[in-house]
Amino acid sequence: xxxxxxxxxxxxxxxxxxxxxxxxxxxxxxxxxxxxxxxxxxxxxxxxxxxxxxxxxxxxxxxxxxxxxxxxxxxxxxxxxxxxxxxxxxxxxxxxxxxxxxxxxxxxxxxxxxxxxxxxxxxxxxxxxxxxxxxxxxxxxxxxxxxxxxxxxxxxxxxxxxxxxxxxxxxxxxxxxxxxxxxxxxxxxxxxxxxxxxxxxxxxxxxxxxxxxxxxxxxxxxxx
Amino acid sequence: xxxxxxxxxxxxxxxxxxxxxxxxxxxxxxxxxxxxxxxxxxxxxxxxxxxxxxxxxxxxxxxxxxxxxxxxxxxxxxxxxxxxxxxxxxxxxxxxxxxxxxxxxxxxxxxxxxxxxxxxxxxxxxxxxxxxxxxxxxxxxxxxxxxxxxxxxxxxxxxxxxxxxxxxxxxx
Numbered sequence: 001x002x003x004x005x006x007x008x009x010x011x012x013x014x015x016x017x018x019x020x021x022x023x024x025x026x027x028x029x030x031x032x033x034x035x036x037x038x039x040x041x042x043x044x045x046x047x048x049x050x051x052x053x054x055x056x057x058x059x060x061x062x063x064x065x066x067x068x069x070x071x072x073x074x075x076x077x078x079x080x081x082x083x084x085x086x087x088x089x090x091x092x093x094x095x096x097x098x099x100x101x102x103x104x105x106x107x108x109x110x111x112x113x114x115x116x117x118x119x120x121x122x123x124x125x126x127x128x129x130x131x132x133x134x135x136x137x138x139x140x141x142x143x144x145x146x147x148x149x150x151x152x153x154x155x156x157x158x159x160x161x162x163x164x165x166x167x168x169x170x171x172x173x174x175x176x177x178x179x180x181x182x183x184x185x186x187x188x189x190x191x192x193x194x195x196x197x198x199x200x201x202x203x204x205x206x207x208x209x210x211x212x213x214x215x216x217x218x219x220x221x222x223x224x
Numbered sequence: 225x226x227x228x229x230x231x232x233x234x235x236x237x238x239x240x241x242x243x244x245x246x247x248x249x250x251x252x253x254x255x256x257x258x259x260x261x262x263x264x265x266x267x268x269x270x271x272x273x274x275x276x277x278x279x280x281x282x283x284x285x286x287x288x289x290x291x292x293x294x295x296x297x298x299x300x301x302x303x304x305x306x307x308x309x310x311x312x313x314x315x316x317x318x319x320x321x322x323x324x325x326x327x328x329x330x331x332x333x334x335x336x337x338x339x340x341x342x343x344x345x346x347x348x349x350x351x352x353x354x355x356x357x358x359x360x361x362x363x364x365x366x367x368x369x370x371x372x373x374x375x376x377x378x379x380x381x382x383x384x385x386x387x388x389x390x391x392x393x394x395x396x
Contacts, residue, residue, distance in 0.1 A: 054285060
C-alpha cells in the first residue's frame with residue numbers, strides 16, 4: 001500500500017477539517033495533492049503533531065481534526081497516546097502511516113530500502129499500543145480497501161479513532177513545498193476562524209459496497 | 225501541606241483574568257492547589273500530561289483554534305520541554321505562557337531539586353525567552369497581564385517563575 005494512494009482516498013473528506021501532518025514525506029505528498037489553508041504541516045518537533053491536534057480538538061469541539069502521523073513520530077511521543085486517550089476528544093482522528101522506518105529524517109533510501117528501521121519493523125504494534133492506551137477505536141490495516149473503510153469511517157464517525165496503515169517506505173516524488181512555514185502558520189488559524197459546516201452537509205458516502213448499503217437516497221437509487 | 229492556598233488562588237485568578245481557558249499540567253508540590261482549582265473550574269479545560277513537551281503542542285493547537293492557554297510545570301518540566309519550545313513555539317512564532325515553579329533556589333531543602341534550579345534561568349536566557357519572577361502577591365496580577373501581553377504581541381514563549389516566597393508558607 002502506498003501512502004499517496006491513502007492520502008488520495010481521504011483527500012476529499014478533509015475539506016472542512018483541521019488537518020495537522022508531520023514533516024517530510026507525509027507533508028510533501030498531502031501538499032502535492034493540493035494545498036489548503038486548513039492543512040498545517042509541522043516541519044519539526046517530531047511527536048507533537050498529535051498534541052497540536054489535541055489542542056485544536058479540545059478548543060473547537062465542533063470541528064473534525066485529522067492528525068496524519070508516522071511511526072517514527074508516534075514513537076517519540078508514546079506518552080501522548082495516553083494523554084489523547086484520557087482526553088478522548090470525539091472529534092479527533094489519528095491516522096498513522098507506518099512505513100517501519102525513519103524515512104524522512106534519512107532512514108530511508110530511494111527504492112524503498114530501509115537502513116534505519118523503527119521498532120514497528122520488529123513487531124511493535126502501534127494500533128495495539130493505542131488500544132491499550134485507551135483509544136476507543138484503533139485498527140491496523142494493510143490493504144487499500146481496508147484503509148478506505150477504516151479511515152473514512154473514522155473521519156465520518158463520532159469518537160476518537162486511530163488507524164495505523166502499513167505503507168511502503170517510498171520517498172515522495174518531490175519534497176518541494178511552495179508554502180513557507182510561517183505563511184502556513186498564519187493562514188491555518190485564519191482558516192480555523194471559519195465555523196465548521198454542519199456535519200450532515202459534509203457527510204459523504206463512504207465506500208459503497210453491496211454489503212454496506214448506502215443511506216443516501218440519491219445513491220440508493222443508483223445501487224438498486 | 226504548607227503550599228499557599230491563598231496565593232495559588234491569586235495566581236489562578238490572574239491567569240483566568242488574562243483569558244486563559246486551557247491549562248496543561250504535570251503536578252509538583254507547589255502546584256497542587258493551582259491544578260486542583262483548575263480541575264474544579266468548569267470553565268477551564270485541564271489537560272493532564274504524561275510529559276511536559278506535549279503541553280507545548282497542545283498550547284500551539286489551542287492558539288491555532290483561538291483559545292488562550294498556559295502550561296504549569298516545574299524546572300525539570302521546562303527542561304524536558306525544550307525541544308518542543310524550540311521546534312514549535314520559537315520556530316513557528318506561537319505565543320506560550322509558561323508558569324514554572326522555581327525549585328532549587330535559596331531555601332531549597334530537597335537535594336534532588338537543586339540542579340534543575342541552577343539551569344532554568346540560563347536556559348531561558350539562551351533561548352531569549354522573556355521571564356520574570358513572581359514572589360509577592362501584589363505583583364501577581366500585573367505581571368501576569370504583562371507576560372500575556374508580551375507573549376501575544378511577540379508571538380513567543382514567556383515564563384513566569386513562581387517563587388518560594390509566594391508559593392510556600394513555612395510552618396510556624
